[in-house]
Amino acid sequence: MRHGLMLDPFVDMNELEVSWVAEQTWHYRITFTASADRRGPGAKVDLVFEGLDTLATVTLNGEVILESDNMFVEHRVSIGELLIDETANTLKIVFEPARRRGLELVKTHPDHNFIVHQTEVSRGPVRKAQYHWGWDWGPILLTCGPWKPVRLESYVNRIEDIRVDYDLRMSQGSPTVLEATIQAHVVDPAAAVEVELFRPGELTAALRDRKKSPHGAQSWLYTSSILGMENPPLWWPRGYGPQQSCKLRLRSIASDGSTVLAEEHQTLGFRKVELIQEKDQFGKSFYFRINGVDVFCGGSCWIPADSFLPRISPQRYRDWIELLAEGNQNMVRVWGGGIYESDAFYTACDELGILVWQDFMFACASYPVYPDFLSSVATEARQNIRRIRHHPSVFLWCGNNEDYQLERYHLEYNFDSDKDPESWLQSTFPARYIYEHLLPNIHPGSPWGDGSSTTLKVDRTVGDIHQWDLWNGEAKPWQLLPQMGGRFVSEFGMVAYPHTDTIQRFVADPRERYAGSQTMDFHNKAVTHERRLLAYVGENFRLAWAGTGAGARGSGLDGFAHLTQVLQADALGMGYKSWRRHWGREGGARWCGGVLAWQLNDCWPVVSWAVADYYLVKKPAYYAIKRALAPLVVGVTRKFHDWTTRPADALWKRNTGHVDQRKPLTDIEFDVWVSSLRLEPVKGMLVVRFISIRTGQEVKERMEREVEVQPNGCTEVLVGYKFDWGKAAAAAPEHFVIHASLWVDGAQVSTDTSWPDPLKYLDFSDRGLEVRHVRPGLVELSAEKPVKGIVFAERQGIKLSDNGFDLVPGDEPKRVQVEDTSDELTWTFVGR
Incomplete structure (x- = not known):
């Protein structure tokens, strides 16, 4: 692509034009010189292959030195005897097509019950990033090549691995003493190993230890202990405390007592993590306690940020994690169909306080268990755990994503009665051996619920769930989400278009820039998206709001994209x-321990579930999450009158269209609550207003209540409160919004608005919206009547403090901070 020999598969339908790449055998070759001083007395010379994608045969000067079949494994090969001094050495890597090898392995192992329920079966036996075969958000781009660096190393001594085991001793709920043991795996002998541990601003401990034990040929383990660090600096997740760290420096020392043979550094963060699974009145809890504090986990799921992995720079990783953190999110789940991420990813999470739920790389399949496969998986797991275990952000390992598809494929699974791993190998679900035996002491899968809830047929009382009866499954209205939660919701989502500036970047032909065009449909990989997205939009909005006249907006693209974005924001916000x-409700019970949206990001420009697109341009849903995860949040919902999925008629056993459309005007109940992540009580004033959508006037006297918000939980203010028109009923009842605002120390800290459903029945003409530029970088908005879904057009180069919000008259003017490097802002709203 860089040389103009191939079309960009991210543009138009070019993905189809480059499919031939995956069918070829590819040869990579380089020549290099190796001077004699690389092989001084006692020196060794290695070639290190950090990652080969995927089926590779490596030769050096015509001799095979390596055969690799696992993308996730690093290889180190001693080559000193093969180098040609001061002349050209030739290194060649030949990559075989992954799909072809995968199909061959399926035929070779017919007894291993291959099941793949995303894309095709060839990916199952190949240890390669599974999303390269395509997904319901990603293209089919089967890459090959050295996807991580290849380097030449010479050394006389090498520190291969450092392991720090520690225990935080607790006193009255706070960690007070750290006890640590440090192991160093050193290749080739050293007289001693020197360990120095620095807490911020000072040297805490320095030890020189000669204790060693054999660890294979020419390999030793050195063990040092650091005891009794009082009041250790702690690492906290974002929003709960600072991300303090210590620096570890480890050196291997020669026999002269001063020469440093090798040196390694690690940054350590000390924290105590507990998964709390206790029986309660709702079933069994699933939440996390960190450093003695119960932490509500709100965040997103992560897929690889590009189909071409070497293009993701450390800065791009940093930009993504900063985006996550700025959105009040404190957790990211690394999904099992991608990769074990770059060190830059985990370092950014460490520094910004983002908890990492790390899947092993298995997704949506029943994987084989023949010996070579299991051996490769064991090496893969061992290497990657060792590589990233020192990162304090990594707090949970999970066996797979959605591999426990038991009912769907009639797989054998007797959790309570069959505890023999060898018998699992002979069952119709042999992959259980991987998740519950080969990879021990982890969360077996996501979703998973202690053996009783292991499929997408979710059990809301135990474990984590993927709630896909929104969009997928029964495709329920998003308004029903309050009744669809669980102990920990690790996936849920709604599809939306990106902003039109992004669409114009991947749709080159202007004639294809309309909603539902061939190219737009091609860039939406979600199954039956044509029906589902149109159904959700049609249920909630007037299709005329997408635009019907001439011009750019008349194409329907801008308007339809906006409606899908408001839909996604409403669903995820709800x-x-x-x-x-449910965090801390009902006497403090932790009914729901966390929520993760599917998904944070995209690997190419596409219509998907992502809340920020491939170019890091945020959709309105991103801001809906940001508002919902603020430290102090007011919430309001009203009784939902379902106009689309009514229960079956008792006589005819079928759905009917006979419904009393007056009920949303007369049968009104609502709830108001305040959620807090603060660790101390907060006193405030709650104001509830009832505002006519038609006139902008309040239809009934407002409610004001003093509230004391309980710490780290939810305070119910009104539950099932029945709205009575009273004297206001002298005029015909009309549609109104319920607007709740929370005030602390005279300042408004949070608002929420409940609208009558469906929005398509409402008239949004003549809103009286005014947008004023107060000063450079600050915009102020006000309205004469309630406004739904105000969205500023976003693109690369613009940064907003908020977007995709509602506005009501009589409230505090809405202020939005703007960092814009280009043109003037444009905006729209529902019904404009």
């Missing part, structure tokens, strides 16, 4: 705020 409501 999920987060309503499930967070």
